[in-house]
Amino acid sequence: xxxxxxxxxxxxxxxxxxxxxxxxxxxxxxxxxxxxxxxxxxxxxxxxxxxxxxxxxxxxxxxxxxxxxxxxxxxxxxxxxxxxxxxxxxxxxxxxxxxxxxxxxxxxxxxxxxxxxxxxxxxxxxxxxxxxxxxxxxxxxxxxxxxxxxxxxxxxxxxxxxxxxxxxxxxxxxxxxxxxxxxxxxxxxxxxxxxxxxxxxxxxxxxxxxxxxxxxxxxxxxxxxxxxxxxx
Amino acid sequence: xxxxxxxxxxxxxxxxxxxxxxxxxxxxxxxxxxxxxxxxxxxxxxxxxxxxxxxxxxxxxxxxxxxxxxxxxxxxxxxxxxxxxxxxxxxxxxxxxxxxxxxxxxxxxxxxxxxxxxxxxxxxxxxxxxxxxxxxxxxxxxxxxxxxxxxxxxxxxxxxxxxxxxxxxxxxxxxxxxxxxxxxxxxxxxxxxxxxxxxxxxxxxxxxxxxxxxxxxxxxxxxxxxxxxxxx
Numbered sequence: 001x002x003x004x005x006x007x008x009x010x011x012x013x014x015x016x017x018x019x020x021x022x023x024x025x026x027x028x029x030x031x032x033x034x035x036x037x038x039x040x041x042x043x044x045x046x047x048x049x050x051x052x053x054x055x056x057x058x059x060x061x062x063x064x065x066x067x068x069x070x071x072x073x074x075x076x077x078x079x080x081x082x083x084x085x086x087x088x089x090x091x092x093x094x095x096x097x098x099x100x101x102x103x104x105x106x107x108x109x110x111x112x113x114x115x116x117x118x119x120x121x122x123x124x125x126x127x128x129x130x131x132x133x134x135x136x137x138x139x140x141x142x143x144x145x146x147x148x149x150x151x152x153x154x155x156x157x158x159x160x161x162x163x164x165x166x167x168x169x170x171x172x173x174x175x176x177x178x179x180x181x182x183x184x185x186x187x188x189x190x191x192x193x194x195x196x197x198x199x200x201x202x203x204x205x206x207x208x209x210x211x212x213x214x215x216x217x218x219x220x221x222x223x224x225x226x227x228x229x230x231x232x
Numbered sequence: 233x234x235x236x237x238x239x240x241x242x243x244x245x246x247x248x249x250x251x252x253x254x255x256x257x258x259x260x261x262x263x264x265x266x267x268x269x270x271x272x273x274x275x276x277x278x279x280x281x282x283x284x285x286x287x288x289x290x291x292x293x294x295x296x297x298x299x300x301x302x303x304x305x306x307x308x309x310x311x312x313x314x315x316x317x318x319x320x321x322x323x324x325x326x327x328x329x330x331x332x333x334x335x336x337x338x339x340x341x342x343x344x345x346x347x348x349x350x351x352x353x354x355x356x357x358x359x360x361x362x363x364x365x366x367x368x369x370x371x372x373x374x375x376x377x378x379x380x381x382x383x384x385x386x387x388x389x390x391x392x393x394x395x396x397x398x399x400x401x402x403x404x405x406x407x408x409x410x411x412x413x414x415x416x417x418x419x420x421x422x423x424x425x426x427x428x429x430x431x432x433x434x435x436x437x438x439x440x441x442x443x444x445x446x447x448x449x450x451x452x453x454x455x456x457x458x459x460x461x462x463x464x
Contacts, residue, residue, distance in 0.1 A: 001319050016252045020249070101371075103379075105374075106369075125362070134334060139333075142336060146390070148380045148398070
């Protein structure tokens with residue numbers, strides 16, 4: 001009997017935004033795996049640390065911080081093999097994933113590698129998309145609004161084409177792309193309708209107007225909400 | 233001392249997808265309010281029914297089922313007044329909202345009416361966007377994918393313009409628009425990459441290929457996930 005692989009969405013950071021289902025899947029697993037950037041603690045693990053028991057085996061999946069994708073993909077190849085060994089012994093494995101596993105989530109890399117080899121249950125989580133909107137006190141979308149999620153690393157031309165057809169856009173994964181994005185929003189006359197937030201729901205959450213943001217300090221976990229039209 | 237108005241995201245339907253924070257805000261409130269379509273039970277209430285106590289006052293906000301928006305807006309005007317009376321007596325009020333309050337959520341109608349009159353805390357919830365993706369075993373987005381959420385009532389031309397620039401699109405609020413959407417996806421050669429799901433995470437959840445769907449039976453709580461490109 002193969003164990004179950006759980007892809008567990010652990011939400012944006014506040015442990016109170018864990019779901020009952022996420023906590024249960026962690027409790028049902030004898031192995032807890034989570035990604036971390038090489039040499040740093042795992043953010044996903046920190047969210048659920050109160051629920052991990054000493055009797056559970058922990059597997060940190062260290063992802064190299066490099067521009068080229070191959071070393072990260074090789075790390076996932078090795079991790080899939082490691083988890084498969086546990087699963088084939090009948091152990092349940094919970095893989096922790098910030099936010100939601102299928103919304104730009106790292107769990108997908110394991111999902112595609114293991115989908116044919118074991119039963120998989122994905123536990124959806126509260127996404128930072130929603131928690132950023134709540135923290136900003138600015139709704140994402142209502143009625144027949146078009147809402148688009150745009151990764152900041154995309155070229156300006158792609159971002160522009162998408163911004164032109166959306167009522168609201170959430171620009172994610174900002175990090176070192178901040179200055180370019182702020183300039184683009186300025187050119188498109190959208191800067192007054194744009195709201196910046198980083199580390200939503202964490203104790204060091206920060207909300208700023210775009211012109212006050214220091215581009216050198218923008219983390220990966222940041223978002224700009226762009227609201228093109230008056231709402232409701 | 234004015235009470236706190238909580239906008240509580242209660243997730244897509246499965247009570248196990250409630251967050252700890254949602255349950256806590258319900259417990260902290262002496263008044264529980266929820267929308268319902270006139271003459272029908274409240275879906276949002278059904279999700280949290282295990283957590284509502286007899287000592288709590290319940291206020292059902294009956295929304296008329298009409299094409300024109302005015303009667304619904306008047307119902308929200310009256311509801312805002314009713315809740316404000318409780319809040320001004322120092323009572324906390326939890327307004328239940330399917331999915332997430334700020335993602336096409338009905339809570340927004342109360343939020344805009346009461347934002348200046350009481351403290352408001354929005355509790356983000358698991359969205360059906362994420363639970364549909366989990367149920368379909370099909371990721372929404374990875375890496376630099378553009379993900380767009382498109383309400384089905386939009387005109388074909390708008391939908392087409394948005395579908396052309398997105399990697400993945402989630403078409404929501406389908407209901408009586410199903411036939412038109414299926415035809416549009418056929419014309420755009422996207423039908424083979426489209427996946428239909430209704431009532432995600434509920435006991436009567438249903439997944440079908442588009443050609444097998446009976447347009448007469450498509451509920452409001454349904455989604456078509458369109459994946460334009462091979463992923464990962």
